Amino acid sequence: MNLSVKEKLKSIVGNKNYFDTYEDRLVYSYDGTPTLQCLPEAVLFPEDEEQISQILKLANEEKFAVVPRGAGTGLSGGSVPVENSIVVVMTKWNKILEVDEKNLTVLVQPGVVTGALQKEVEKIGLFYPPDPGSLNVCTIGGNVANNAGGLRGLKYGVTKNYVLGVEMILPNGDLLKTGGKNMKDVAGYNLRDFIVGSEGTLGIITKVLLKIIPKPAQIITILAYFDKLIDSAQAVSDIIAAHITPSMMEFLDNTTINCIEDYVKIGLPRNSEAILLLEVDGKGSAVIEDAEIIKSILQKNRASFIKTASTESESLQLKTARRTAFSALARKKPTTILEDATVPRSELPIMIEKITQASKIYDVMIGNFGHAGDGNLHPTALTDERDKKEIDKAHRAFDFIFNEAIKLGGTITGEHGTGLSKKHFLEKLAGIPGVEMMKKIKSVIDENNILNPGKIFSISPRCEGSLPIRKEQIQDL
Amino acid sequence: MKSSELLKVLPNDDILQQCMHCGLCLATCPTYDLTKMERSSPRGRIYMIKSVARGEMELSETFAEEMNFCLDCQACETACPAGVKYGRMVETARVVVEKSIHKNKLSIKLKRFLLRYVVASRTNLKLASRILWIYQKSGLQNLIRKSGLLKIFSKKLNEIEKLTPIICDKFSDNLIKEIEYPNGKVKYKTAFHFGCLMNTMFADINADTINVLKNCGCQIITPQDQVCCGSLSGHNGDLDFALQLARKNIDAFLKHDYDFLISNSAGCGAFMKDYAHLLEDDPAYAEKAKLFSSKVKDITEFLFEQKPELKLKSASEFGVITYHDACHLAHSQKIALQPREVIKLLPEINYTELDEASWCCGSAGIYNVVRYDDALKQIERKMINIKNTKANIVLTGNPGCMGQIKFGAKKFQVDVEVLHPVSLINRLMEKK
Numbered sequence: 002m003n004l005s006v007k008e009k010l011k012s013i014v015g016n017k018n019y020f021d022t023y024e025d026r027l028v029y030s031y032d033g034t035p036t037l038q039c040l041p042e043a044v045l046f047p048e049d050e051e052q053i054s055q056i057l058k059l060a061n062e063e064k065f066a067v068v069p070r071g072a073g074t075g076l077s078g079g080s081v082p083v084e085n086s087i088v089v090v091m092t093k094w095n096k097i098l099e100v101d102e103k104n105l106t107v108l109v110q111p112g113v114v115t116g117a118l119q120k121e122v123e124k125i126g127l128f129y130p131p132d133p134g135s136l137n138v139c140t141i142g143g144n145v146a147n148n149a150g151g152l153r154g155l156k157y158g159v160t161k162n163y164v165l166g167v168e169m170i171l172p173n174g175d176l177l178k179t180g181g182k183n184m185k186d187v188a189g190y191n192l193r194d195f196i197v198g199s200e201g202t203l204g205i206i207t208k209v210l211l212k213i214i215p216k217p218a219q220i221i222t223i224l225a226y227f228d229k230l231i232d233s234a235q236a237v238s239d240i241i242a243a244h245i246t247p248s249m250m251e252f253l254d255n256t257t258i259n260c261i262e263d264y265v266k267i268g269l270p271r272n273s274e275a276i277l278l279l280e281v282d283g284k285g286s287a288v289i290e291d292a293e294i295i296k297s298i299l300q301k302n303r304a305s306f307i308k309t310a311s312t313e314s315e316s317l318q319l320k321t322a323r324r325t326a327f328s329a330l331a332r333k334k335p336t337t338i339l340e341d342a343t344v345p346r347s348e349l350p351i352m353i354e355k356i357t358q359a360s361k362i363y364d365v366m367i368g369n370f371g372h373a374g375d376g377n378l379h380p381t382a383l384t385d386e387r388d389k390k391e392i393d394k395a396h397r398a399f400d401f402i403f404n405e406a407i408k409l410g411g412t413i414t415g416e417h418g419t420g421l422s423k424k425h426f427l428e429k430l431a432g433i434p435g436v437e438m439m440k441k442i443k444s445v446i447d448e449n450n451i452l453n454p455g456k457i458f459s460i461s462p463r464c465e466g467s468l469p470i471r472k473e474q475i476q477d478l
Numbered sequence: 479m480k481s482s483e484l485l486k487v488l489p490n491d492d493i494l495q496q497c498m499h500c501g502l503c504l505a506t507c508p509t510y511d512l513t514k515m516e517r518s519s520p521r522g523r524i525y526m527i528k529s530v531a532r533g534e535m536e537l538s539e540t541f542a543e544e545m546n547f548c549l550d551c552q553a554c555e556t557a558c559p560a561g562v563k564y565g566r567m568v569e570t571a572r573v574v575v576e577k578s579i580h581k582n583k584l585s586i587k588l589k590r591f592l593l594r595y596v597v598a599s600r601t602n603l604k605l606a607s608r609i610l611w612i613y614q615k616s617g618l619q620n621l622i623r624k625s626g627l628l629k630i631f632s633k634k635l636n637e638i639e640k641l642t643p644i645i646c647d648k649f650s651d652n653l654i655k656e657i658e659y660p661n662g663k664v665k666y667k668t669a670f671h672f673g674c675l676m677n678t679m680f681a682d683i684n685a686d687t688i689n690v691l692k693n694c695g696c697q698i699i700t701p702q703d704q705v706c707c708g709s710l711s712g713h714n715g716d717l718d719f720a721l722q723l724a725r726k727n728i729d730a731f732l733k734h735d736y737d738f739l740i741s742n743s744a745g746c747g748a749f750m751k752d753y754a755h756l757l758e759d760d761p762a763y764a765e766k767a768k769l770f771s772s773k774v775k776d777i778t779e780f781l782f783e784q785k786p787e788l789k790l791k792s793a794s795e796f797g798v799i800t801y802h803d804a805c806h807l808a809h810s811q812k813i814a815l816q817p818r819e820v821i822k823l824l825p826e827i828n829y830t831e832l833d834e835a836s837w838c839c840g841s842a843g844i845y846n847v848v849r850y851d852d853a854l855k856q857i858e859r860k861m862i863n864i865k866n867t868k869a870n871i872v873l874t875g876n877p878g879c880m881g882q883i884k885f886g887a888k889k890f891q892v893d894v895e896v897l898h899p900v901s902l903i904n905r906l907m908e909k910k
Contacts, residue, residue, distance in 0.1 A: 022538075022540055023535060023536075023538075024517055024526055024535070024538065024540045024541060024544075025515075025516075025517060025540075027525060027526060027529055027535065028516040028517045028519075028521075028522035028525055028526065029516055030525075031499050031525070032499075032501070033498075033499060033500045033501050035498060035499075046515075072501055072504060073501055073516065074500060074501040074502070074504075090514075090515075090516075092514040093514050095514070112514075114505065116505070135500070135501065135502060137502070137505040137506075137557075138501050138502055138504045138505040139501075327559050328558075328559035328560070328561070331498060331500075331559040331560040331561075332559075332560055332561045335492070335495040335496055335498070336495075336498060337498050337560070385495070386495075387491075387495065
């Protein structure tokens with residue numbers, strides 16, 4: 002990028018919001034995704050909509066790429082810079098603009114941290130359910146861009162179920178406002194839902210209107226151990242068949258159980274093939290009834306141990322294993338690749354089996370845990386990125402896992418997004434017409450392909466230049 | 479120092495590689511919270527350190543600034559899923575900075591001189607403290623404060639002067655006998671490290687600690703040849719000197735027979751527990767250091783684990799009581815539950831939890847002096863949280879935090895008394 006462009010960028014946001022030292026470029030060269038890295042040309046912190054609009058207009062004139070970024074905790078490379086790009090950081094846009102208790106909505110800036118929003122609305126007895134693993138750090142903007150999920154997906158849905166309206170700057174610099182406080186609105190195309198999950202390729206989000214709901218009055222937590230994996234899978238199916246919708250239904254496999262036990266030593270059964278952690282919430286006697294039915298289903302399916310808790314501190318104790326699962330796995334090896342293969346609930350036992358197979362075939366340590374209630378698993382490969390052979394084995398294992406997920410009618414990503422790390426699978430999943438439609442939409446909205454180019458899919462010919470992508474992925478395309 | 483030599487002191491690649499840049503540390507970092515910029519975050523700093531260590535990046539003023547901006551509170555270590563030892567990394571990076579690009583900085587030389595020859599030397603520290611005591615008792619301090627004389631030199635100097643702790647009339651190493659016996663039977667054999675700041679500025683807390691331990695049935699050995707734990711030097715880029723002190727302490731204590739080495743200062747306790755690691759490559763001391771460190775206990779940790787019988791009166795007359803986590807207790811030693819359990823079990827106590835209790839108060843060793851403005855932002859946040867609890871007393875287990883919160887209470891006009899948990903327990907024992 003030549004100096005005159007950098008000068009123009011500096012004059013748009015001002016010296017204090019413009020950074021291009023090697024140090025600043027370095028610390029924005031990555032996000033939470035393992036192995037991906039690329040230095041941007043500069044890092045900008047715009048202060049208002051007008052500045053963002055000018056940056057994007059300049060990008061069209063001068064043909065450089067713009068990569069939007071929140072807290073940078075993403076796991077698919079969505080905010081990793083590309084060649085000849087600048088990073089636009091939105092973390093300082095962190096104000097909750099309005100809490101509307103009459104309509105049960107909140108209007109927030111995109112840099113508001115998800116956990117901070119939850120804490121704020123819970124003070125007045127309200128509830129924002131989406132709870133991705135990084136909720137204490139990640140931002141609403143990133144959540145909307147990736148349609149983030151979490152532990153409560155089964156009962157409460159994911160981010161898209163709470164987005165009522167979005168304001169964003171389009172690649173040509175125009176401000177788009179879509180959606181609003183209406184619970185029903187069918188005027189024209191549903192642009193709002195289309196923006197959710199667009200991974201920063203269609204615009205830079207500047208405001209989000211979210212739905213909030215009353216906070217459940219009572220929560221009961223249930224923990225169960227299973228000697229046999231198949232019994233735990235059957236228990237999950239039986240609970241759903243009994244028309245009970247737990248607010249949480251988490252699964253941990255034997256590898257994960259052993260890693261947790263190595264790490265925190267809380268007396269987990271090392272021989273158990275599975276642990277289930279469930280939660281039911283709601284009001285009064287209905288919650289207790291549901292918990293009783295669940296307990297009897299768990300017993301019927303030969304759970305070797307069942308414990309329930311209805312106070313917060315007891316419940317926290319039961320959740321220790323699940324809460325430390327990721328940490329326990331992450332400590333085993335230097336590089337932790339956390340994926341999110343997802344299948345229809347009914348296919349869960351087969352998918353779990355396939356993941357175990359992948360671990361054996363490719364000789365990679367894979368811990369498996371995840372959201373059993375919605376079929377969203379987190380196979381986690383424990384490896385070392387400095388060892389090319391090791392990392393190659395891990396990638397091959399994941400290729401196997403994703404292919405199996407697709408065969409089962411599942412998807413390559415339940416909640417992390419496609420980004421860079423899974424784009425080579427998209428065609429297999431969405432089909433050629435599907436990906437073609439996405440590309441056409443992208444090229445109409447972003448004529449010069451300046452906004453987060455190369456994410457989700459590549460517009461051929463690859464005009465965005467070389468991307469931080471694995472070699473074998475390019476051959477696949 | 480040449481760059482090839484720098485690489486040797488920086489953490490090796492296996493340690494650096496542990497960070498998987500997930501970003502979960504960002505939420506807990508007081509400096510990232512201020513700037514919202516990645517370079518002021520643990521993840522960003524580790525990435526910079528990694529680049530320097532691998533020879534991909536030159537040392538720069540930006541690098542130095544971010545390493546020194548860090549409070550080294552280690553809250554990120556508590557949040558880190560991969561167990562990255564960030565504190566050690568940033569401390570090494572500071573050594574590298576001070577031995578290379580800041581080699582000739584006067585402030586670095588002065589700081590090192592003070593930490594080596596005043597703080598770490600009991601005789602000199604006592605001398606300096608006595609001078610400070612005269613300054614305070616003679617009325618000179620009041621005179622200078624009223625005159626605003628220091629403002630002439632710099633507005634900041636005038637503010638920093640307010641941080642000077644009140645020196646005790648008597649220092650604790652003169653008050654505590656080398657061996658103290660309990661009133662009844664000996665139930666626990668303990669040793670006591672009286673610290674450097676604790677000895678001169680918080681001698682009363684040391685006296686309270688001894689009194690409480692005696693009532694618990696402890697025999698207490700306080701070797702007179704013990705020295706400063708070395709943490710201030712170690713955290714401020716002078717690890718060589720810190721290790722010299724460590725060896726002296728190991729020699730001083732291991733001569734004696736004890737099961738627990740009690741510390742009432744979170745910073746000292748954390749550092750002494752770390753001797754085992756710091757000296758693991760020293761063949762003469764590795765084993766001794768391991769034994770030494772394994773016996774170190776924070777006073778609240780000791781009370782929680784041993785549950786000694788103590789006859790205490792009701793704490794109700796002390797009003798609302800809250801607790802602030804010292805970083806070196808909660809994050810470095812992972813001791814957060816123990817002090818709370820000990821406090822909550824005091825008879826009829828009116829305890830309330832402090833919001834963001836484990837958020838650094840800004841004291842951070844000598845950070846509040848060398849980076850006064852940055853520290854002020856942290857203590858302001860802390861005082862707002864303390865004010866919201868409506869507490870009459872805030873308890874905390876580290877001299878640095880106590881000084882900083884006392885300073886904050888005055889500065890932001892919050893009517894709260896700052897006590898060490900052991901002092902509160904001592905007060906409850908008085909009228910038996």
